[in-house]
Every structure is written in C-alpha cells, then in structure tokens.
Amino acid sequence: MQYIGNFFDWIKPEWLDEVLNHPGFEMPKHSLRNEARFNPILKSYFDDVDRIISQEEYEKLIKDLDSMDANDKVVRHAKIHANYLDPSRELDEEYGMYHNAGYDVWADHFRLMEKFDVSFNILDYPPPFLDYEGKHITWWFSKMSPGHVMPMHIDKADPSVQIHKYWMPWTDYEKGHVFIVEDQAITNYKAGDVFMFINPGAWHGAVNIGHRPRAILQITDYKISRNIDLV
Amino acid sequence: MKYIGNYKDWINSSWIEIILSMKGFGAPKDFNISLDIDSGQRSKMHESERKVYEIYGTDKIFFHLLESNCLNFQIDPPWLSEKFDWWITKMYPGQFIPIHSDGPKHLKGKRYWMPLQDWEPGHIFIYENISVSRYNAGDLWEYENSLAVHGAINIGHNPRLILQVSTFGES
Numbered sequence: 001m002q003y004i005g006n007f008f009d010w011i012k013p014e015w016l017d018e019v020l021n022h023p024g025f026e027m028p029k030h031s032l033r034n035e036a037r038f039n040p041i042l043k044s045y046f047d048d049v050d051r052i053i054s055q056e057e058y059e060k061l062i063k064d065l066d067s068m069d070a071n072d073k074v075v076r077h078a079k080i081h082a083n084y085l086d087p088s089r090e091l092d093e094e095y096g097m098y099h100n101a102g103y104d105v106w107a108d109h110f111r112l113m114e115k116f117d118v119s120f121n122i123l124d125y126p127p128p129f130l131d132y133e134g135k136h137i138t139w140w141f142s143k144m145s146p147g148h149v150m151p152m153h154i155d156k157a158d159p160s161v162q163i164h165k166y167w168m169p170w171t172d173y174e175k176g177h178v179f180i181v182e183d184q185a186i187t188n189y190k191a192g193d194v195f196m197f198i199n200p201g202a203w204h205g206a207v208n209i210g211h212r213p214r215a216i217l218q219i220t221d222y223k224i225s226r227n228i229d230l231v
Numbered sequence: 232m233k234y235i236g237n238y239k240d241w242i243n244s245s246w247i248e249i250i251l252s253m254k255g256f257g258a259p260k261d262f263n264i265s266l267d268i269d270s271g272q273r274s275k276m277h278e279s280e281r282k283v284y285e286i287y288g289t290d291k292i293f294f295h296l297l298e299s300n301c302l303n304f305q306i307d308p309p310w311l312s313e314k315f316d317w318w319i320t321k322m323y324p325g326q327f328i329p330i331h332s333d334g335p336k337h338l339k340g341k342r343y344w345m346p347l348q349d350w351e352p353g354h355i356f357i358y359e360n361i362s363v364s365r366y367n368a369g370d371l372w373e374y375e376n377s378l379a380v381h382g383a384i385n386i387g388h389n390p391r392l393i394l395q396v397s398t399f400g401e402s
Binding site: 152182188 | 288
C-alpha cells in the first residue's frame with residue numbers, strides 16, 4: 001500500500017456524522033440483492049432487502065424484461081443483473097470459495113453503504129488526491145463493528161482496465177482494527193489518511209477485533225482502454 | 232515478539248490430526264459452564280475473560296480452546312527446563328480472538344507462541360501494532376511483554392492451529 005497523505009480536512013463533518021450513524025446493509029447477507037438495488041427496474045421487484053423473491057416472481061420479472069425496449073440502457077442493465085434475484089441461483093466462484101472454507105455466506109459479516117445509500121456525493125466536492133478527469137469513479141463505505149470480518153479476497157478486475165484503488169479510513173486506528181493486504185497489516189493510521197493499492201489485484205481482508213466501529217471509504221477509478229459497455 | 236527458532240521437527244504430525252478431530256471448548260460460550268467436555272475440566276470463565284467478551288457476546292463461540300488436560304498427548308518443549316502450562320487455540324475461517332491482554336498470572340513468566348502449520352493469507356496474529364505473518368510451522372516466538380495487547384483472526388480458508396506455552400517464573 002502506498003501512502004498518499006492525510007485529507008481529513010476534506011471530509012465534511014455532516015458526511016462523517018451520517019456515515020457513523022448509518023446502519024448500512026448487511027453483507028454478504030444482502031450482497032446479491034444489493035447489486036439489484038442499483039437498477040430501478042429490478043429494485044421495483046423487491047420492496048425489502050431482506051426478502052428473497054419467489055421463483056414465480058422471478059419468472060415474471062424475466063418475462064417483463066423481455067417485453068421491454070431492449071435498447072434502453074436501464075433495461076439492458078437489468079437483464080445483465082436480473083440473475084442476482086434468482087432464488088435458485090447457485091453460489092459463484094467467490095462465494096463458493098467462502099462457503100467451502102466454512103463461512104456463512106448469508107450472515108452479517110460487515111456493513112456496506114453504496115453511494116446511493118447516503119445523502120451526499122463525494123464527487124460534488126471531489127477528493128483532492130483523486131485524478132478523476134476522463135475516468136469512471138466508484139465509491140462506497142464499509143463499516144465494521146467489533147466482531148465483523150471480511151474474508152481474504154481478490155477484487156475482480158478486467159486486465160484491459162487501468163484501475164486505481166484508494167483506501168481511506170474515516171475513523172482513527174485502534175488496536176484490533178485490522179486491514180491486511182497480502183501479508184502487510186495497515187496500522188497506526190489516522191482518520192483521513194489515504195493509501196493506494198500498489199497491486200489492485202492483491203489479496204486483502206479486514207476484521208474488527210477492537211472495541212469501537214471502524215469506517216472506511218473506498219474509491220476506485222477506472223480508465224477504459226477499449227470499448228466496454230458500462231451500463 | 233522475539234523470534235527464538237524453528238522446532239518443526241519436534242512437532243508430531245499426529246497432534247494435528249488429534250487437534251482437528253476434537254471440538255475442545257467453544258470460547259467463550261463453553262466458559263460459562265463447568266462441564267467436563269472432551270475429558271477437560273475447564274472451570275467457569277475468568278473475570279478477565281468475561282471483560283474481553285462482554286461487548287462481543289459471552290454466549291457465542293469465537294474460537295476453540297484445547298487445554299492440555301483435554302488432549303491425549305503431552306508435550307515436552309525442548310526450549311524449556313522450567314514448569315509450564317500449555318494449550319492449543321484452533322480457529323476456523325471467520326473466527327477470532329478479540330484484542331486483549333493476558334491476566335496478571337502471566338506477569339512473572341514467559342509466553343511462547345508457535346504455529347503448528349505454515350502461514351497462509353488471512354491467518355493473522357496481532358501483537359501490539361504488528362502482525363506476525365509469513366511464518367513456518369514450528370517457528371517459536373516469545374512475547375517480549377507478557378502483558379502486551381494481542382489478538383488473532385482467521386479470515387483465510389483453512390483452520391489455524393497455534394500452540395501456546397506459558398511459564399510462571401517457578402522452577
């Protein structure tokens with residue numbers, strides 16, 4: 001991890017307050033439905049993130065999508081991600097790996113806040129460390145209470161995409177707040193410190209075995225070097 | 232943590248099989264009971280242990296403890312000539328030991344830490360602000376400060392087995 005600098009002054013107090021008080025979505029318990037929350041069509045098919053839709057409802061969704069304008073960007077996106085709502089969907093390779101290791105992949109291991117879950121957009125007041133011109137930016141928060149764990153994993157990345165991943169704690173380090181990249185633990189940091197992954201494809205994971213919550217902003221920028229449909 | 236040396240040849244491979252096959256005490260949940268589990272005689276939870284787990288839940292299982300009197304083998308550490316106590320901590324993926332400091336009974340003695348398997352990503356031992364990683368089975372470390380704050384996590388994909396040995400400053 002490459003240390004970039006401290007940018008705590010960039011964090012607006014009302015943002016910090018909202019992040020620290022937001023319950024977040026239970027992950028990975030809600031992860032499949034979380035993907036579907038991105039899409040307004042899919043979102044309309046489940047009113048409660050805890051509810052798994054029935055096979056009958058899922059079949060109706062597929063039928064409805066087939067009757068919609070296939071050239072519409074939102075419909076195309078919904079078709080790509082509709083299988084996230086499939087109640088009979090099998091675990092993918094990543095979730096299968098967690099399951100085989102003994103993790104309960106439907107438990108509450110950490111909390112996630114996507115950009116549309118909070119009332120602010122960090123890009124309205126862009127992070128000073130981010131070179132965002134001509135790039136596609138995604139960002140989200142992960143929040144871990146004592147006892148929360150995020151298993152070791154590798155973030156999937158298309159090799160044709162130039163990617164930068166930033167990790168910015170919004171809470172001061174305390175003993176038991178663990179972030180591991182490969183074999184390196186990031187410790188003794190301050191809220192507002194920014195680190196960049198030297199290898200965006202590195203194994204990493206996190207855990208909170210401390211006594212207070214831990215909140216992290218994660219930002220990824222992509223530079224596309226070939227035509228990719230980003231719907 | 233002070234590195235002492237590697238004692239892999241001293242580890243009997245049958246120990247691993249025995250440890251993996253035994254449940255041991257589910258900590259801290261089983262600390263609340265005085266039952267004889269797997270031939271063990273663990274008494275109720277110590278006050279210092281209770282404080283550590285208060286915010287996590289004392290009725291849950293975060294790791295497995297196999298104390299010397301639970302196991303059907305004994306050890307004779309070649310690096311020790313004094314009286315000692317020993318136990319095994321077994322952590323399945325997703326399990327952890329919250330950050331804590333050991334009780335005052337460890338103040339006069341020495342604390343040793345030895346992984347029984349090679350390190351794998353996600354097998355984490357935190358001692359103060361450092362993490363111990365890339366170790367080999369049989370590597371032996373001594374706590375430089377018996378009361379140092381420490382904790383452990385398994386966010387990897389296989390169980391993690393650690394031998395722990397304590398002396399009490401008595402011959």
